Amino acid sequence: MSALLDVRGLSVQFASSHGRVQAVDDVSLTVGAGEIVGLVGESGCGKSVATMSLLRLLPPTATVSGEAWFEGTNLLVQSPRQLRAVRGRKVSFIFQEPMSSLNPLFTIGEQITEVMRKHLGLSRREARRRAVNLLETVRIADPARRLSEYPHQLSGGMCQRAMIAMAIACQPKLLIADEPTTALDVTIQTEVLDLLRDLRDELGMAVILITHNLGVVADIVDRVCVMYAGRKIEEAPVEEIFRASHHPYTRGLIAAVPRLGNRVDRLEEIPGHVPVMHGPASMCSFAPRCPRAADDCVEYRPELEPLERNHTAACFHPYQAPV
Amino acid sequence: MSATDIAGSTIAPEPTRSRRLAFLRRPVILASGTVVAAFIVVAALAPAIAPYSPSATDFTAVLAPPSGRHLLGTDDLGRDVLSRLIYGARASQEAGVLATAIALAVAVPVGLVAGFFRGRLDATIARLIDVMLAFPSLVLAVALSAIFGPSLTNATLALGIAAIPGLVRVARGETLVLREQTFVKAAIVSATPTHTILRRHVLPNLASTLIVQATVTIPTAIIGESMLSFLGLGVQAPTPSWGSMLSAAEPYIASAPRLILLPIAAIFAVTLSYNLLGDALRDALDPRLRL
Numbered sequence: 001m002s003a004l005l006d007v008r009g010l011s012v013q014f015a016s017s018h019g020r021v022q023a024v025d026d027v028s029l030t031v032g033a034g035e036i037v038g039l040v041g042e043s044g045c046g047k048s049v050a051t052m053s054l055l056r057l058l059p060p061t062a063t064v065s066g067e068a069w070f071e072g073t074n075l076l077v078q079s080p081r082q083l084r085a086v087r088g089r090k091v092s093f094i095f096q097e098p099m100s101s102l103n104p105l106f107t108i109g110e111q112i113t114e115v116m117r118k119h120l121g122l123s124r125r126e127a128r129r130r131a132v133n134l135l136e137t138v139r140i141a142d143p144a145r146r147l148s149e150y151p152h153q154l155s156g157g158m159c160q161r162a163m164i165a166m167a168i169a170c171q172p173k174l175l176i177a178d179e180p181t182t183a184l185d186v187t188i189q190t191e192v193l194d195l196l197r198d199l200r201d202e203l204g205m206a207v208i209l210i211t212h213n214l215g216v217v218a219d220i221v222d223r224v225c226v227m228y229a230g231r232k233i234e235e236a237p238v239e240e241i242f243r244a245s246h247h248p249y250t251r252g253l254i255a256a257v258p259r260l261g262n263r264v265d266r267l268e269e270i271p272g273h274v275p276v277m278h279g280p281a282s283m284c285s286f287a288p289r290c291p292r293a294a295d296d297c298v299e300y301r302p303e304l305e306p307l308e309r310n311h312t313a314a315c316f317h318p319y320q321a322p323v
Numbered sequence: 324m325s326a327t328d329i330a331g332s333t334i335a336p337e338p339t340r341s342r343r344l345a346f347l348r349r350p351v352i353l354a355s356g357t358v359v360a361a362f363i364v365v366a367a368l369a370p371a372i373a374p375y376s377p378s379a380t381d382f383t384a385v386l387a388p389p390s391g392r393h394l395l396g397t398d399d400l401g402r403d404v405l406s407r408l409i410y411g412a413r414a415s416q417e418a419g420v421l422a423t424a425i426a427l428a429v430a431v432p433v434g435l436v437a438g439f440f441r442g443r444l445d446a447t448i449a450r451l452i453d454v455m456l457a458f459p460s461l462v463l464a465v466a467l468s469a470i471f472g473p474s475l476t477n478a479t480l481a482l483g484i485a486a487i488p489g490l491v492r493v494a495r496g497e498t499l500v501l502r503e504q505t506f507v508k509a510a511i512v513s514a515t516p517t518h519t520i521l522r523r524h525v526l527p528n529l530a531s532t533l534i535v536q537a538t539v540t541i542p543t544a545i546i547g548e549s550m551l552s553f554l555g556l557g558v559q560a561p562t563p564s565w566g567s568m569l570s571a572a573e574p575y576i577a578s579a580p581r582l583i584l585l586p587i588a589a590i591f592a593v594t595l596s597y598n599l600l601g602d603a604l605r606d607a608l609d610p611r612l613r614l
Contacts, residue, residue: 057512060442088513101505105527114523115513163509 003069004173004206005031005054010066011280012046012053012230022277023049023062025230031174036200036207038217038238040253041227042274047210050227051176055087071173089119092167096179098160102151108135108162109147112169119170134165137202138195157188164195171203178210193220215257218242226250229285230277232304236311246307246318249286254323284316292317352603358596365409366416373406378561386579398568398582399575407563408589414557414564415593418479418548419541425483426490427537433487434494435521435529439502449495455488464547468556475548475564478557482547486540493536494529501525531608538601542594549590565590 012024024046031037039047053064054075068075075086095101102111112134113127122130128147135143138161151159160180167175177196181189197220200207211217217224217238224241226234226249234247245251252270272289284290287297294317302314365372374394381393381401389396395404437445455463467481501507502525510520551557552566560567565586572582 055512057508084514084516086514087511088515093509093512095505095509097505101509103506103524103528106523118515119513166509166513 003030004033004035004071005029005208006067006069007050007054008067008069010050010053010068011064012049012058013063015061015063020278022230022279022281024053025277025280026066027227027230027232029225029232031206031208033173034200034204034206035223036197036209036221038221038224039208039210039227040212040214040217040224042212044274044276045227046230047227048178051178051208051210054176055091055093056083088115088172089170090172091174091176092170092172094160094163094167094175094177094180096182098156098163098183099151101163102159104151107148107150108154112147112162112166115166115169130169131165134169135162137168137199138162138165139191140165157184157192160184160188160192161195164192164199168199168203168205172205174206174208175199176208176210179212180209181211181216182213189216190219196220213257214241214253226253229274229281231281231285231314233286233315234313235304236308236313240308240311242323244308244319244322246311246313246320247286247315248290248292248317248319250313251319251323284314292319349603349607351599352607355596355599355603358592359600362412362593362596363416366412369409369413373403373409375403375406377407377410377563378402379406386575388579389581395585396579396581398571398579404568404582404585407568408565408585411563411565411568411586411589412593414475414552414562415545415548415590417475418482418557419545419597421479422482422486422544422547423537423540425480426486426540427533429483430487430490431494431526431529431533434491434496435498435525437491438495438498439517439521439525445495448491452488452491452495456492460485460489460543461547461550464551465554465556468551473556473559475558475562478548478551479544481551482544485547486544490533490536490540493532497529497532498525501528531604535601535605535608538597538604542597542601545594545597546590549586 007027007029010024010027010029011022014021014023027046027050029037039051041047049058052058053062054068056064056076058064064076066076070086070091073082075083078086102108109128109131112131113124116122116127116130117124131147132143135146140146140158140161146154146158154162175196180196181192184192193216196207196209199205209217209221221238224236224238225232226241226247228249234241234245234250236245241250242254245254249270252268255268256270258267270289275285275288277285281301283299284293284297284302287293290297296316302316304312304314306312307318379402381397381403383401384393384397385401386399387393387397387401393403393405395408398404398407433448437448464478464481464485467484468478471477471481507520507524510524548557548564549566549569552564553570555570558564558567568586569583572579572586575582
């Protein structure tokens with residue numbers, strides 16, 4: 001599979017009044033055409049910042065370094081004009097809060113057609129016709145009527161579908177979905193995730209799915225990247241992650257997913273918090289919370305090493321046995 | 324809970340035009356809106372409505388009490404008080420609306436740009452606004468019209484400038500909130516040009532706040548005009564204004580109190596109505612209360 005997006009050595013620092021904050025530290029990531037990659041980690045581990053930085057959507061206080069090759073060009077050095085041709089047209093985003101992602105003063109139809117008329121130069125009539133099709137594609141019932149409704153008349157799930165419709169309106173090559181299901185209830189979550197997978201199958205677009213919920217990725221993702229404190233610490237096909245993850249942090253995340261049928265008094269947790277990094281890590285940043293930490297973990301920084309085929313982890317003392 | 328209750332609470336109301344305009348039927352809006360509308364009509368049609376010219380003197384009826392000939396009596400020069408009140412509405416109206424328009428024309432773009440682009444420009448503008456807000460706006464207006472020279476145009480300009488900082492602060496504050504909204508981020512992400520984002524996504528969402536703020540700025544400017552005219556910095560004789568009527572009536576406060584009370588009643592009714600209308604519009608237009 002050829003890489004659609006090839007990120008190499010991506011680092012992001014923020015200047016703040018409390019000094020530098022290292023949000024992303026030397027992350028590399030490839031996404032193949034039509035592949036769904038899950039980017040997993042706790043809040044604040046740099047998942048969103050990493051993807052936002054690809055399209056240079058971060059505030060000016062951020063310093064971004066590294067390379068992000070997309071269709072033969074490095075996004076991180078492109079001019080604003082070149083970037084505008086990529087944003088929304090070839091790479092599009094959907095966000096966590098569907099209800100506030102739509103402008104409350106315009107109808108769904110106005111907002112969907114605006115994107116197509118701007119990027120694809122369609123006429124009003126043609127854009128509207130396509131918008132009806134799009135709403136059908138994202139499985140909104142009675143699309144013609146919904147087009148003339150305002151966001152507050154739609155449920156959260158429908159708003160997220162409408163957002164997805166807008167995001168795929170220009171048939172992007174890559175869809176970045178930042179916690180698209182967090183604000184939705186569980187049954188709707190499944191429907192939206194299924195929809196994303198089906199859209200990938202129909203349109204052949206790649207998806208980066210950002211989530212803190214391993215349960216969410218299990219169903220639809222091809223490959224998982226686990227991030228911790230700004231670094232990528234494990235990457236493997238999704239079955240590998242659940243069958244035999246090596247990194248103690250990944251194991252902790254999997255253990256933290258509650259399971260039906262197991263009666264427990266207390267849910268599994270990983271003690272402690274994600275540290276705030278003020279520069280590139282010099283040790284394993286998970287060591288203070290790690291059950292397997294040893295002296296070398298605080299002296300050196302573990303690099304990503306291939307442990308099996310297609311499976312890398314950054315750990316000096318990885319688990320070897322299956323989960 | 325009965326079946327109709329359930330149906331009533333779960334079926335979303337259809338957004339018909341009558342429902343959208345339903346707020347117009349609220350009693351406070353109806354009453355204050357009527358006074359404001361009457362004020363606007365009276366000011367616009369003053370020459371047709373007023374029984375006499377506002378500067379026509381009738382020396383046979385100086386300080387005459389209300390009568391069939393002069394419904395609200397006459398002043399110390401024998402001028403018809405009703406006619407002067409009606410023409411005085413013009414000065415108030417002009418000052419109130421124009422000053423607010425001037426302030427909006429300056430404050431909205433400034434607040435929008437400062438709030439949306441942030442950075443050093445925003446910091447400079449915000450500090451400047453803080454400095455201007457440190458002066459009470461009416462004191463600022465007095466100082467400005469003293470500099471510009473006494474006339475209704477200059478008083479209006481001064482009141483407009485004095486109203487700018489408050490409006491900039493509102494426009495900037497709302498823009499700060501809106502720029503963090505996901506739909507603005509989504510627009511940036513889909514490469515919407517900045518001017519389109521400001522025009523389509525930020526400004527329309529500001530509109531209801533600005534409309535409310537304008538209905539509160541107009542009465543402030545009306546009081547300001549009366550005050551400036553009272554001090555001799557606004558409308559010049561013989562053109563009537565509620566403020567100059569007050570200052571002219573000062574010697575007769577004991578002998579003919581209506582000369583003071585009538586303009587005060589007019590100022591009071593109009594500014595109160597504008598303020599009530601503003602409050603009611605805020606309730607009606609606040610998108611957070613819309614559902």
